Amino acid sequence: MAGVMMGEAARVAFLDWLTQERRASPLTVREYGRDLAQFLGFMTQHLGQEPDLVALGALSQADIRAWLAQQAGRNQINATRARHLSAVRSFFRYLARRHGTANPAPGLLATPKARPPIPKALAPADARSVAEDVGDVSDNPGVQARDTALFTLLYGCGLRIAEALSLDVRDRPRANGALRVVGKGSKERIVPVLPAVQIALDAWMALHPAGGDPAAPLFPGLRGKRLNAAVAQRTMREYRRLAGLPEHATPHALRHSFATHLLAGGADLRSIQELLGHASLSTTQRYTAVDEAGLLAVFRATHPRA
Template sequence: MSADIPATYTAARPAATAEVSRQAWLVWLTSERRAARLTVETYGRDLAGFLGFLTRHLGAEPTLADLARLTPADFRGWLAEAAADNLSNATRAKKLSAVKSFLRYVERDHGIAVAAIGLVATPRARKPLPRALTVIDARAIATEIGEVSDVAALQARDTALFTLLYGCGLRISEALSLDRGQAPLPGSDAPLRVMGKGGKTRIVPVLPLAREMMARWVALHWQPAGDAPLFLGARGKRLDAAIAQKSLRTFRRQNGLPEHATPHALRHSFATHLLAQGADLRAIQDLLGHASLSTTQRYTEVDTAQLMAVWRRSHPRA
């Protein structure tokens, strides 16, 4: 290095390649940030892919000066190429995060700002579709869950609870927060008042079968106080959700049900099966207590996905 050229100028000279800075950045991540080896390898691979795109896009290996001249369209082109390779939004967001981290390093250590990156929106990860059970599996849980226990009271409790979850589309927390005075019993057509998220109350009709199962449970644990917990644990206190989840976990393994057979899957099944039978989407929204119709509309995608799966399995030309 020439003695009359400052080191800071040499480090930031426009001719410096982005690849040299990438290697220096990985060393910095390891030595200064103490990043995990796997993190460094992933970041390095993601950034190498970005620089490879720029090499093809610009026709030459990019320099730090080239990075400063990038536009939002350049970054979007890179993300579009990744999308064309069937990379998910979550994966592309992770790669963009690595690039942003590198460009912050370039600005801090080389004084070269890449303003365009601030105008590039991060791809939003798509929420996974609700995973409903088949009608047969959902019914089996609701009516046969009691087989997990040898105690009559626990059999009645679990059957009443899971029949209520599937029959009314309740969240497990909503069902376990019910008090004795709210028990839907035979001889009444009164709907169930449920306290949902955000303290919002909704009205849900109750199937006769759910009322029957509830009556069997109530008969075995009669409580004089209406504000006593409806579903009790072994120690006489309000049933813990973890205990209910454990019962279902045991049942699904004993009966070969899929791993996504959870209490919340019964709520998804409630909505999906209603939709398949022609129920109005607005009505399902009210029954589930969704604040936004867009949340409920996800179930239409589930129904379509299941229809396409059946078509692919069944059609001779599929």
């Protein structure tokens, strides 16, 4: 139809608008341009000819779903398809504002939900080595005892680093006791304490600079204030380098390791959910993917026909 802008010309005009008026970064412009080229290429095949603004305005939700289905068939993850749909929505908002081509279909589609990443746990031997040997990073006996107690607690009880560092001396578990943890949303949970954790905490308390002051931080820094998470993370990085551990060996990886190793040992998901303080069981179910991945790796490495 003479005088009607074609899809490719509209794409170029949109990218120019992003660059000149929205001051979008070159990377954003490049990605949007690539996503829209793929979208228009699909629609050209889908409709039998390059779409103009009239055809773009007439696209239905079913047309756009067909494009998303093609992407899924190419094994594109949900996060990638969500980004592509976002680019298409921006393109159609531009067409409505600048060219009067209003089409509500892109905005009515549900955004593909990105699957949360699979938690990366450490091998059991690596997790134990962190708990037992992380103190080697420092030459200070007090810091050695503190770091050993902290990282043993993270792995032995599955705590978040913020949860562990928020503990005061009064919160420490007693012999054969349990630990009361205040997690996200001020939700409390009770976590059993293994003998190895209790031993490490007792050894640290014997050197704690505040002695038995119940209001003092359980894990203080060198100046007596509550230890900063960044310091613990730096300690883990240094130990990771010394021990040759993988890049995903972080304080939070010890929490992942706690859950993954419990699951591999036969613990049920509900129990792990309670120990981790997850509000939803679906969050805990991520660890089943880790367990399945480990089983598959063992199968491939050991089965004669793998």
